[in-house]
């Protein structure tokens with residue numbers, strides 16, 4: 001069996017996650033190669049000392065087992081690529097930094113990116129292709145949907161439900177819910193950086209400020 005790992009996206013997100021992925025393979029004693037995949041590349045090149053190629057070239061590579069981390073912040077793009085990988089029977093790869101803390105009964109669907117200093121405490125369920133950037137945490141009893149993105153330093157307290165495609169900006173704080181009334185961040189909602197979210201956020205809206213309020217579209 002020959003293995004090949006890919007970091008999909010060679011822009012900011014991908015170049016920040018490549019060292020995390022490299023450390024993970026080292027930790028596991030796995031000598032396999034990790035390449036960048038980026039569709040803007042017409043020919044193979046080298047980026048930060050790794051081979052970089054487009055998806056067609058990655059797919060054509062003869063390795064028998066391929067795993068890919070989609071390292072692109074835009075959640076709609078992550079979903080589009082995840083569907084393509086599934087159609088091509090290429091596995092989603094979860095990458096987590098050496099110092100990530102995962103406590104009890106944490107269930108994370110494959111394809112997550114857990115950056116350095118992330119903490120996920122106990123009894124938490126997380127969907128596909130979750131991105132938890134530097135220093136973010138998820139406290140007990142949270143349920144996080146598919147393609148959710150946390151920028152750095154997100155403070156997600158206990159009993160919060162975050163629906164698919166929500167984006168939580170850097171340093172946002174979300175107030176805890178209760179077991180019978182979780183605080184809900186709706187599908188596709190955006191929480192602005194530094195927001196202090198004290199109550200549930202409806203699907204599709206953007207909230208900013210402290211306490212966070214809906215930003216009306218002009």
Ligand code: UDP
Nearest residue numbers: 009010011012013014038039040072073074
């Ligand atoms: N990209 C790609 N295939 C796609 C969409 C995007 O390879 O279908 C690449 C794109 O060429 C770019 C990267 O993904 O290099 C996204 O980079 P961007 O700077 O937009 O975002 P970030 O790295 O912050 O997620």
